[in-house]
Amino acid sequence: MASSPLARGAPQGREAEPPPGAWRSYALEGVTQHLRECEGLQILDFGGLNQANLDYVTGLGHRLYAEDLLRTYDTFFSPQEISSRQLTAERIESFLDQTMAFPDQGCDGAMVWDTLQFLPLKMAEALVERLHRILSPNAPVLAFFHRDATAPVCASICRVAGSRHLTVEPRGGKRPLESFPPRAIERLFGRFRAVKFYLTRENHQEVIARR
Amino acid sequence: MSMWNRSKKEEDQPQRPSIASTPAEPVREAIPMTTYPTRAAEYGSTRGGAVLGRSILINGRVTGKEDLLVDGRVEGDIDLPENRLTVGASGHVQGGIRAREIVVHGTVHGNLEASERVEIKKNARVMGDLKAQRPVIEDEAYFKGNVETIRVDKPKPAPPPTPENAPAASPAARQAAAAAGAQTESRQEPRS
Numbered sequence: 297m298a299s300s301p302l303a304r305g306a307p308q309g310r311e312a313e314p315p316p317g318a319w320r321s322y323a324l325e326g327v328t329q330h331l332r333e334c335e336g337l338q339i340l341d342f343g344g345l346n347q348a349n350l351d352y353v354t355g356l357g358h359r360l361y362a363e364d365l366l367r368t369y370d371t372f373f374s375p376q377e378i379s380s381r382q383l384t385a386e387r388i389e390s391f392l393d394q395t396m397a398f399p400d401q402g403c404d405g406a407m408v409w410d411t412l413q414f415l416p417l418k419m420a421e422a423l424v425e426r427l428h429r430i431l432s433p434n435a436p437v438l439a440f441f442h443r444d445a446t447a448p449v450c451a452s453i454c455r456v457a458g459s460r461h462l463t464v465e466p467r468g469g470k471r472p473l474e475s476f477p478p479r480a481i482e483r484l485f486g487r488f489r490a491v492k493f494y495l496t497r498e499n500h501q502e503v504i505a506r507r
Numbered sequence: 508m509s510m511w512n513r514s515k516k517e518e519d520q521p522q523r524p525s526i527a528s529t530p531a532e533p534v535r536e537a538i539p540m541t542t543y544p545t546r547a548a549e550y551g552s553t554r555g556g557a558v559l560g561r562s563i564l565i566n567g568r569v570t571g572k573e574d575l576l577v578d579g580r581v582e583g584d585i586d587l588p589e590n591r592l593t594v595g596a597s598g599h600v601q602g603g604i605r606a607r608e609i610v611v612h613g614t615v616h617g618n619l620e621a622s623e624r625v626e627i628k629k630n631a632r633v634m635g636d637l638k639a640q641r642p643v644i645e646d647e648a649y650f651k652g653n654v655e656t657i658r659v660d661k662p663k664p665a666p667p668p669t670p671e672n673a674p675a676a677s678p679a680a681r682q683a684a685a686a687a688g689a690q691t692e693s694r695q696e697p698r699s
Contacts, residue, residue, distance in 0.1 A: 338653075345650045350642060354656040361653045368651075453646075 314461035321462045322494040323502035327405065327438050330333075331356045334368045337404035342411050348455035348463075349407070361403070363395055365411050365453055366468070381416040381472075388422045396423075398430040398475040406431065407438045409454045410500075412484070413445070421484065428487045431486075431507040437488070441501040445475035464498075476501070556590070561597050568602075579611075588622070596630070603635070622657070 314320075331337065337358040341349055344364030353360040370378065372391050377383055406427055412420045427437055442449060450466030457463050476484065478493060479503065485491045485505040494502040556574030559565065563579035570586040577585075578595035584602040585592055591608040594600055597615035609621045611631040618635040619625050625639040627648045636653040644650060 345644050345648075346646060347644050350654055354642075354654060357653045359653055363651050364649060367649065382526070412517055 313391040314457050315463055318457045318461040318463045319496055319498060319500075321460060321496070321502060323438050323440070323492070323504040324456065324462055325460040326492070326504045327407070327436050328356075328437050330405065330434075331358060334404070338402065340403055340406040343407065343452075343454055344467075346453060346455055347453050348457065352456040357405075361398075365395060365408075365423075366414055366471075368395055369415065383419055385418075385422075388419050391419075392422060392426045396426050396430060400429055401432045404432050404435045405437070406435070407454075407463055409438070410440050410442060410452050412439055413441050413476060414451050414471050415474070417474050420474065425487070426485050428507060433507055434489070435507045437485070437503075437505040437507070439503045439505070440496075441476045441481060441503065442473060443499050443501055445473040448472045559598075591651070594631075615666070616653075 305312035335357055339353050339358050339360050341360055341362045342365040344367060350360055448470035450470050451468055453467045455463045461466045481503055482491055486506040488507055490506040492504045497501055511638060514518045522653055523637060527557040534680050558574060559577045559579040561578045565581045566698045567583045569581060574590060574591045575587060576593045576595055577600060580599045582601045582668055585600060587606040587677040592604055592606040593610045594613045594615055596612040600615045603617040605620045607622050608624050609619050610626045612628045614632045619637045620637040624641040625637055626643045627633050627650055632649045634651045638655045640657045640659060642654055642656060
C-alpha cells in the first residue's frame with residue numbers, strides 16, 4: 297500500500313472544537329495516524345455503523361466493513377445460551393464464520409469499541425483469535441474496556457468526532473460485563489505484536505493492539 | 508350589435524344551468540387515481556413514478572427509466588441507472604440494486620450501488636455492500652457489509668489571489684495553541 301503523508305479528506309491543521317462531552321481518545325489518535333499513512337485499507341467496525349464513523353473512514357480513503365456484533369449475537373444465539381453464557385466451540389465458530397468471514401490477513405484494521413467486554417470470555421477470546429487471523433501485519437485493533445465491571449451497563453455507540461475525540465452514548469439495555477483488568481487484556485491480545493493502554497478521564501481503559 | 512350581444516348571452520346562459528343541473532356528477536379532478544402521491548410524499552419523493560404495492564411479488568430482473576417505489580417484494584436485481592429507487596417500509600428486495608439514488612426504509616439483501624446517494628433510514632435493514640458517492644446512514648438502521656464511496660474528482664478551483672503564502676504560525680502562536688491543547692498536527696501543505 298502506497299504511503300501518503302497527507303491523506304485525502306483528512307482534517308488538516310487545527311481541528312474544529314470537539315462536541316461537548318467528547319472523549320479525548322489517544323487510541324483513536326493512533327488509529328487515525330495509521331489510516332492517514334496508508335491508502336485503500338479495509339477497516340472493520342464492529343459497533344454497528346453510524347454516519348460519523350462512516351465519514352471518518354471513507355473520508356480518509358478507505359473501505360469500511362460494518363457489522364453490529366452485539367445485535368447479531370443477540371439474534372444468533374438463543375436466549376438460554378445468552379443467559380447462561382455457556383457457548384459451545386462449534387456455535388462460536390459458526391457465529392464467527394457468519395460475522396467475520398474474511399480471508400486470512402485480508403483486513404487492515406478493526407474498531408471493536410467496547411464489544412468484547414459484553415461477550416462471554418470464550419467468545420471474546422475466539423473473536424480476538426479470529427481478528428489475529430484476518431488482520432494484516434501491523435494492523436491496529438481499537439478497543440476499550442469499562443473498568444468497573446461489577447454492575448451491568450449499557451453497551452456504547454461510539455462516534456468519531458475529529459481525529460482524536462469520540463462521543464459515546466449508551467445503546468440498548470444493560471448487559472453483564474466480563475471483567476478485564478490490564479493483565480487479562482494483555483492475555484487476550486497475547487498473540488498481537490504490541491498492546492498499548494490509555495486510561496481516559498472517564499475511567500475507561502483504551503487499548504490499541506497491533507497485529 | 509344587439510344580435511351580437513344576444514347571441515353571446517345565449518352562449519353563456521346554457522352553460523351555467525348545465526353545471527348547476529348536475530350537482531351529483533363528481534368532479535373528475537378531485538378523484539384520487541392512485542395512492543402513490545400520498546406514499547411518495549411519505550417517502551419524500553417529489554416526482555411521480557411507478558409503485559409496486561404491498562401484495563406484489565416480482566421474481567426476476569426489474570429495469571426501467573422512471574422512479575420506483577417498492578412496497579412489495581422483489582426477488583431479483585433492480586436496475587434504474589438514471590432514477591431513484593425507494594424501498595418502502597414494507598418493501599423487501601432480495602437482489603442487487605443499481606440506481607442513481609437509493610432510499611431504503613425496508614429490507615434489502617443485496618448490494619447497493621448508486622451513482623449519487625444512498626440513504627439507509629432508521630429501522631431499515633441492509634445486508635450487502637454499498638457503493639455510492641454519498642452514503643447516508645441513520646441511527647438505528649441495521650447495516651452489514653462493506654461501504655465504499657465513489658469519488659468524483661472535481662477540477663480544483665484556482666487559488667484566490669491572496670498575498671504570498673500565508674505566514675507560518677509564529678512560535679508564540681504555536682505555543683499558545685499548544686498550551687490551549689489544540690496543537691495543530693504538522694501536516695500542513697508543503698510550501699513551494
